[in-house]
Amino acid sequence: MTVTATVPKLQLSGLNKSFGRGDKRIQVLRDIDLSLADNEFVSLVGTSGCGKSTLLSIVAGLEDFDSGTLSVDGAPVTGPGLDRGVVFQSYTLLPWLTAQGNVEFALKAAGYGAGERRDIAREHIELVKLTKFANAYPSELSGGMKQRVAIARALSYRPKMLLMDEPFGALDALTRHQMQELLTRIWEEHRLTVLFVTHDVEEAVYLSDRIVVMGIGPGCIKQTFDVDLSRPREPDSASSAEFIDLQREVLRSIREESLKVELA
Numbered sequence: 001m002t003v004t005a006t007v008p009k010l011q012l013s014g015l016n017k018s019f020g021r022g023d024k025r026i027q028v029l030r031d032i033d034l035s036l037a038d039n040e041f042v043s044l045v046g047t048s049g050c051g052k053s054t055l056l057s058i059v060a061g062l063e064d065f066d067s068g069t070l071s072v073d074g075a076p077v078t079g080p081g082l083d084r085g086v087v088f089q090s091y092t093l094l095p096w097l098t099a100q101g102n103v104e105f106a107l108k109a110a111g112y113g114a115g116e117r118r119d120i121a122r123e124h125i126e127l128v129k130l131t132k133f134a135n136a137y138p139s140e141l142s143g144g145m146k147q148r149v150a151i152a153r154a155l156s157y158r159p160k161m162l163l164m165d166e167p168f169g170a171l172d173a174l175t176r177h178q179m180q181e182l183l184t185r186i187w188e189e190h191r192l193t194v195l196f197v198t199h200d201v202e203e204a205v206y207l208s209d210r211i212v213v214m215g216i217g218p219g220c221i222k223q224t225f226d227v228d229l230s231r232p233r234e235p236d237s238a239s240s241a242e243f244i245d246l247q248r249e250v251l252r253s254i255r256e257e258s259l260k261v262e263l264a
């Protein structure tokens, strides 16, 4: 019988990263091994400064690394690519363009023709439920709406993977929950693979299949938790004993690292 090995969607092996030169050189990531399967939702959590954003930027191809390997679908990552959509905490929209215009602008940069740009942008503005605001400028949109445009833009080239760095960190609690539900729906419908950085452990448990806790000094993978809670998850899921126990375990793991920083 032939057994075919499944290639992970994303794979990092023995990855190291430092900033600076000479005696100012500081290692921020050490020996990172991380694999994401197709359609998996993985959150990265950890004490401030442990290297979560640096790791995400490396996967996005926006930051280089010293050694180790990084591949998507088995192919080495050599820079940013349309196979990975990125959403940051700051909305990064162009203020002089409408919601529709912002998505179209990104598609133009990706080489799409005018008609196609209009249709794809309209479809993605609809996906994030902003059709009524398609012609509004960023200054006329709330934080949640701006982040929906950023998600529409990141998804417009139909990437296989979504890389999100604290995308809902600046939003109020209610908008944040709405955005979590929207993201879950899009993730389920589009079979995306998501790598999600957050400080909010409840958010990580609610959204993820797996939570990776990073350690510090230098940044490393400390512990991984499988989230075995059934789906679909409801806002009420957060009050179940299983949910709360897992949240507590993850928090404990993060706090051990914070203590190291405080005692250093």
Ligand SMILES: Nc1ncnc2c1ncn2[C@@H]1O[C@H](COP(=O)(O)OP(=O)(O)OP(=O)(O)O)[C@@H](O)[C@H]1O
Binding pocket: 019, 020, 028, 046, 047, 048, 049, 050, 051, 052, 053, 054, 055
């Ligand atoms: N461009 C840079 N040049 C030098 N050092 C950097 C640079 N970017 C990040 N660092 C350092 O790398 C380490 C990791 O930073 P990073 O922002 O990745 O951590 P983080 O876990 O995302 O933090 P936070 O949770 O506070 O956002 C920190 O010590 C930071 O000061």
